[in-house]
Amino acid sequence: MSERVTRRLVLRRLGQAGALMGASGALAAAGLVARGRFAPARPARTLRDHRVADEPARPPLVVASGRDPDARVRAALAELGGIGRFVKPGETVLVKPNMAWDRTPEQGANTDPDVVGEIVRQCRAAGAARVIVSDNAVHDAGRVVARSAIGPAVAAAGGELRLPSADAFEPARIAGTVLESWDVLSALFQVDRLINVPVVKHHSLSRLSGGFKNHMGLIGGSRGRLHQEIHAALLDLAVAFRPTLTIVDATRVMMRNGPTGGRLEDVRVANLVAAGTDPVACDAWAAGQLGLDARDVPHVVQAEGRGLGRIAAGVGSVAEVHVDG
16 A cells, blocks of 8 residues: 555656646746746847948058057047047947056056047047946956046046946847857947957967957956857957947057056057057057967957958058157
8 A cells, every 4th residue: 555655646746747847848938937047038139230331442450659649549540531430429339448457557457548538539529429438347346447547537538437237237149159148238239339449468368458358348247267268259259249440559568467467567668559440450450569470369360260350451561640749
């Protein structure tokens, strides 16, 4: 008797478990719950292409030199057709500097504050309704904003500084080899234009920290996991994020011990800025500032292979302009 009761109880429990699993599968198929998660899944959104139309008469990359960072930015933009080519009246612009580290401008870990400030002023002069400046900092965000001097520069230029909290990200379709989807900065879905403003630095894993590496500040989640396949992850982000314009800050170039740095002896003062619509050319030029051949940086080569731009446009003979001061 006891054995029969036990068998009936086991069979009943198995039947209940099967029914529960079947119901869960049906709900998952209907999109009401996600397999393996206890909370409803948020649908991944589609990222916008923020590029402007090519102008064949304009160079894909312009390099400006001179001691005045504001003048360098203005001169480079003028050679590309002016800020009005990239920002229209009433638009909202996201300016994405490297603003990740608790370092002073002299240490070269973050984008130069004067460069960031002038970009904000240029966007406002073009009639932008809002200019948002944001990055997902690695160090304490409040300290980064103050010590980098980017916070005061943005405020003085009429920009809106946004320090993202943990809930300021939304899942987006990346559809890459490493990243199928990932949480990205919500502001990306609220803006008309994206201006990527990296600083040139050595990076211990990717070799180069330039425009493509700067995309990491647009995502949330456990970014450290991506370092295991850094070049593939950077390529996925390069395909997913299509900025309107890339402005590469080489006021100071961190030659060693990046990306965090800290030693002034690792920094070379170059007083350069490069602006372009070709992100591969921009990173190829940045690699040259570190004494690297861009063809030795896997994610730059792979980005060229995916049709994102041309390495040759960023090396050798490029359009140059010198400003006084």
